[in-house]
Amino acid sequence: MKERKGLIIGSVILIIIFIGMLIKGEPSKNIMVWIAAILTLSIYSFLYRDNIFYKFAEHLFVGVSVGYSVSVVYQNAFIRRVFDPLFITRTYIVEGQFHILPFLAVVIPTLIGLLMVSVFTKRQAWLIRIPIAFVVGSYAGMSISPSFQANIFEQTRSTLHIALSISSFIMIFGVITTLVYFFFSKEHKGFLGRTANVGIWFIMIAFGASFGYTVMARISLLIGRMNFLLYDWLGVIK
Amino acid sequence: MRRQIPLILTFLTGIAIFIAFFIPHKPFNEVQDILLDWAIIIAGFALLLGIHSLLRKHITHIKKKDGGWGYSLILTFFFVGVFTVGIFSAIQYKGYSLTPGSLLYFVYDYMVIPLSATMFALLAFFIASAAYRAFRARRLNATLLLIAAVVVMLGRVPIMENAFFNFLSRFSDWFMFIPQMAAKRGILIGVALGAFAMSLRIILGIERTYLQ
Amino acid sequence: MNVLLAILFLMQQTPDSLSTDTVEIVRPAPPTDVIAMDTPNDVGGSVSVQWEISEDDGKGLNNVILYNVFRGQSEEGPFDYIGTVGAGRTSYDDQTVEKDKVTYYYIVKAQTKEGVESEASNVASGKAAPQWFHHGRWNILILGILFALFFAFYIRMAKGKELFIRKIAGLDAVEEAVGRSTEMGKPVLFCPGIGYLYDIATIAALTILGRVAKKTAEYETRIIMPNYDPVVMSAAQEIVKQSYTEAGRPDDFNEKDIFYLTQDQFGFAAGVDGIMLREKPGAIFLQGVFYAEALILAETGHSVGAIQIAGTDRVTLLPFFISACDYTLIGEEMFAASSYLSRDPVMLGSIKGSDAAKVAIISVILVGAILGILGGLNIGPFGTWFQSLVNWFGRG
Structure with missing residues (x-):
């Protein structure tokens, strides 16, 4: 009951402030800005608790975003990569001659992709494993070398960028103890345990630092939204 | 067989791409780009499964008039609406539906972007509450x-x-x-x-x- | 010198009104020692031209601003213009070569700001050719094969043996989390993040899903899983179904609880937040690939009082999971999880292989550090050894 009362008082105050702003400021005359502003407030309302405004905004957002991504994918995958080359630009016909390779380059992935739909049948549902196997295999093979290059080689090389200084010592010490923390096949006790413990300290300090580093960037996002509400919508600040 | 064929396929594609990384000569230099293109086409078909799952769920809600079926209706309505806009824009701009000035671009600019920015900005509140808890x-x-x-x-x-x-x-x-x-x-x-x-x-x- | 400046000044002011007959044009010195050769490690169709800078580039008259490169079919020319690079640069890759294994001839001229070109350099010849091996990537191939051998070795060793794997706190908590959810009569939420099935972290997440689903089947608790990638959804449906079958409760499996949401980052976050607020899960698993939405999900999950177990390989997102969740699988812990959970000797062997690779890297860093220190103190040849070690890791 007490909570109710607080809520009502709070809402009344907010509405009064809001009306005051509407009168004092120069509210936007663009209907889309009004819609965007109301949706913004609806989303933030969930910070208090689940409510009809949030539910409305959430379902709208999901619906719009699916519709949007389907449109984009439909265009990138089907129109650009299948329909156009097969029927419009006809990449497989060069100087009146039919070439099998460019033709297969479009037809094979289309057929593999079609196997996705096999999941709707009861008996041939296993065929979906073929496109899955294809995609997972490709990316597994693709990720190995760049990840070696960027993570193992680049990180080892940068660690070895040393000078006779305390910083270099801390760097090497930190990298090694962190790596020791990720030892799985030995129990973390004795010397190994102590080293791994230092490793987790390093990890925690690093996480804290990167947390602190991000805070301001996140707050500036909020300032951006507040700016939209107060400047673009209500026109209170200029 | 239902197990072997996919496993062999994974093996072959994986190895082919791994080896191609070390060979600048034709046709190996193109293997990666071609397979990435293929993956995009395949992902396009996969989206059909997604739409099926989503619509099945919400249309059942609407049919049964479960609690909150109105929200399912909103979701379905906006999905169908935006998708129609997407097709319309694609026809109008000959496959380039995201050209500035198209209706789909308008949806992107006035709905997807502000809603995303709003969700993103929630992080300001959450980073504060997470820090507070870490403190305690x-x-x-x-x-x-x-x-x-x-x-x-x-x-x-x-x-x-x-x-x-x-x-x-x-x-x-x-x-x-x-x-x-x-x-x-x-x-x-x-x-x-x-x-x-x-x-x-x-x-x-x-x-x-x-x-x- | 003053005369020269005056001439240059005049040329700049009225370039058209001055005829070349009346004013002596001061040409910069041409670049020298031009050589042309096949561009290494490519598919062919490219010749690299290199030269020594002009006497007037950065010194002498100091008036060179660029180099123009020309190509011809024969030594005598004619030479066609093909490209330009700025002063101080000493190479140009001609990627417009039409035929491999045909000799082309190149000259380079220096040019001043006023557009005055130097005499032609010497003529250099070169052919383009494709290569069958990328020589800059030897190091990756060697290390890749070495590490693969480690894995092969330990997998062989592991067969039929009980291998030790250290405790991973987040994984041991799976049972606790599902159990608590059951006691409270609440469902379990598994969120695979916004990765695709081909992301290695997503595949690791699916392995963890298999284990979680087995527990929920045993405890007869509902498991909900919203998805970002429809392929992940299909795979997850099969995995959960399999887990329920193994637990002897195939009828309890509800395919509709593993559903597609949207392929939009924040749309997905909004949807999952809504599900958390309405279903109030007792345990939440945030496993896989996450970006900025990580903290939005984790904090909402915390606010509904769920016990949360997170895991990702994204270093920049881990701090948020650590501060908002009860347990977090950090980076490699998540990959090790799939082996840890399976208790399959072959899988465990591969973890040992990965540990052996870690020992190798630690040794390289230690040896490098010692060489670096000795090199820094100018003792013996250690400095050069150290440099070649660093360079080896910097190739490619």
Whole structure:
């Protein structure tokens, strides 16, 4: 009951402030800005608790975003990569001659992709494993070398960028103890345990630092939204 | 057979791409681009499964008039609406539906972008509440995390112009470059090794949960 | 010198009104020692031209601002213009070569700001050719094969043996989390993040899903899983179904609880937040690939009082999971999880292989550090050894 009362008082105050702003400021005359502003407030309302405004905004957002991504994918995958080359630009016909390779380059992935739909049948549902196997295999093979290059080689090389200084010592010490923390096949006790413990300290300090580093960037996002509400919508600040 | 064919396919594509990385000669230099193109087409078909799942769920809700079926109606309505707009724009702009000026672009600009920005900005509230909780957790690890966070935060936004904050600012830079970077490197090397082991297990068919 | 400046000044002011007959044009010195050769490690169709800078580039008259490269079919020319690079640069890759294994001839001229070109350099000849091996990537191939051998070795060793794997806190908590959810009569939420099935972290997440689903089947608790990638959704449906079958409760499996949401980052976050607020899960698993939405999900999950177990390989997102969740699988711990959970000797062997690779990297860093220190103190040949070690890791 007490909570109710607080809520009502709070809402009344907010509405009064809001009306005051509407009168004092120069509210936007663009209907889309009004819609965007109301949706913004609806989303933030969930910070208090689940409510009809949030539910409305959430379902709208999901619906719009699916519709949007389907449109984009439909265009990138089907129109650009299948329909156009097969029927419009006809990449497989060069100087009146039919070439099998460019033709297969479009037809094979289309057929593999079609196997996705096999999941709707009861008996041939296993065929979906073929496109899955294809995609997972490709990316597994693709990720190995760049990840070696960027993570193992680049990180080892940068660690070895040393000078006779305390910083270099801390760097090497930190990298090694962190790596020791990720030892799985030995129990973390004795010397190994102590080293791994230092490793987790390093990890925690690093996480804290990167947390602190991000805070301001996140707050500036909020300032951006507040700016939209107060400047673009209500026109209170200029 | 239902197991073998997919496993063989994973093996062949995985190995082919891995080897192609080391061969600049034709046709190996094109293997990666071609397979990436193929993956986009295949992902396009996969989206059909997604739409089916989503619509089945919400249309059942609407039909049964379950609690909250109105929201399902909103979702379905906006999905169909935006998709129609997408097709319309694609026809109008000959396949380039995201050309500025198209209706789909308008939807993107006035709906997807502001809604995303709003969700994104929620992080400002959450980063504060997460920090508060880390502060209350009286464990050594949490304390280390919080001290480092405060040091770097104050160093990045000097509240006052004096010797202490100047020092803090330089100290937090050093902090990001040395201890932070050290742990980050250790984690990255570990991740690369773990991912390598995983990729190897996938290619060799040892890891096959994803093919259940 | 003053005369020269005056001439240059005049040329700049009225370039058209001055005829070349009346004013002596001061040409910069041409670049020298031009050589042309096949561009290494490519598919062919490219010749690299290199030269020594002009006497007037950065010194002498100091008036060279660029170099123009020309190509011809024969040594005598004619030479066609093909490209330009700025002063101080000493190479140009001609990627417009039409035929491999045909000799082309190149000259380079220096040019001043006023557009005055130097005499032609010497003529250099070169052919383009494709290569069958990328020589800059030897190091990756060697290390890749070495590490693969480690894995092969330990997998062989592991067969039929009980291998030790250290405790991973987040994984041991799976049972606790599902159990608590059951006691409270609440469902379990598994969120695979916004990765695709081909992301290694997503595949690791699916392995963890298999284990979680087995527990929920045993405890007869509902498991909900919203998806970002429809392929992940299909795979997850099969995995959960399999887990329920193994637990002897195939009828309890509800395919509709593993559903597609949207392929939009924040749309997905909004949807999952809504599900958390309405279903109030007792345990939440945030496993896989996450970006900025990580903290939005984790904090909402915390606010509904769920016990949360997170895991990702994204280093920049881990701090948020650590501060908002009860347990977090950090980077490689998540990959090790799938082996840890399976208890399959072959899988465990591969973890040992990965540890062996770590020992190798630690040794390289230690040896490098010692060489670096000795090199820094100018003792013996250690400095050069150290440099070649660093360079080896920097190739490619």
